[in-house]
Amino acid sequence: MSDFNKQTVAQGDLIFKAGDPANTLFVVQAGEIELMDAASGAVFATVGAGQSLGEQALVPGGIRGATARAKTEVQLLQITAAELQDLMEKQTPVLRPLLEALMLQQSMHNAMRRPA
Amino acid sequence: MTQDLEVGTGFEVSTANLRALGVTDPYSAASLQAYKSGALSSDERLYFTLWGSRVLKAVVFDAKRRVVQAGHPVHAAYFIVSGKLLAVEGKKVHRIGPGGVIGVAEAVAGLPYGKSYVTVEAVEARVVDVSSIAAMLRQCPAGLRGLIRTITMRTLGIKEIPEVLK
Numbered sequence: 591m592s593d594f595n596k597q598t599v600a601q602g603d604l605i606f607k608a609g610d611p612a613n614t615l616f617v618v619q620a621g622e623i624e625l626m627d628a629a630s631g632a633v634f635a636t637v638g639a640g641q642s643l644g645e646q647a648l649v650p651g652g653i654r655g656a657t658a659r660a661k662t663e664v665q666l667l668q669i670t671a672a673e674l675q676d677l678m679e680k681q682t683p684v685l686r687p688l689l690e691a692l693m694l695q696q697s698m699h700n701a702m703r704r705p706a
Numbered sequence: 707m708t709q710d711l712e713v714g715t716g717f718e719v720s721t722a723n724l725r726a727l728g729v730t731d732p733y734s735a736a737s738l739q740a741y742k743s744g745a746l747s748s749d750e751r752l753y754f755t756l757w758g759s760r761v762l763k764a765v766v767f768d769a770k771r772r773v774v775q776a777g778h779p780v781h782a783a784y785f786i787v788s789g790k791l792l793a794v795e796g797k798k799v800h801r802i803g804p805g806g807v808i809g810v811a812e813a814v815a816g817l818p819y820g821k822s823y824v825t826v827e828a829v830e831a832r833v834v835d836v837s838s839i840a841a842m843l844r845q846c847p848a849g850l851r852g853l854i855r856t857i858t859m860r861t862l863g864i865k866e867i868p869e870v871l872k
Binding site (some may be wrong): 598645652653682684693696702 | 713715716717718722741742744746748749751752755759761762783785787793800802805806807808809810814834836839842844845846847849850852853854855858859860861862863867
């Protein structure tokens, strides 16, 4: 992971916006990031050190479903979609569908948590 | 099921919408063109790639059959291609359709199934291989393991890092 690009983001700055191309995965090394709903702008999650965001980069051609803003100064590792795909290609063939299914299960569980 | 059940928000990837966008099967040139057009949502794109995955085995469940039981150890994980199920957790029930996924996050975390799933009608699914998941995760580069850890913990709503992902 240390070979990936490092980035420091100032408090309050946007990391990506809903609707942007999802071409980068981020891993938070320090600080906190708020994820905001595309429609309402309400914060629905906070991501901290050791966590990742922007998993849509795993699916080539995807777009961001939420906006990410630095709650504090944040240090990030950036992994481009191409680097991620390259990393995936080197793994066992069953890892890719497992990760894709895991992302879809996350989407399903998010939906199930919303009020009916 | 009893009269006390509460109906929660359901989930499905609209196969009707996919057909309208030109995705009629996972392999044809027209479907691939639609996939590359950028018109599909993230969930639709995931559905499409899993539907066409050649490493997943197909399985069919009859109507009104319990597929997995909440609290039981994970013996298999599934991606739903077509058909309807009910996900039952306590008194809450959710309608699940194509694109639903059963048991993957639980398998990664080494936890039992969080919900029971019962088919409403015949269901076509794909089996996601979780038999060697612990060994696979151990061999994963740290970055990918961190990604899997984040998605798994978010999916299951757990705060403690699963042992296999530390």
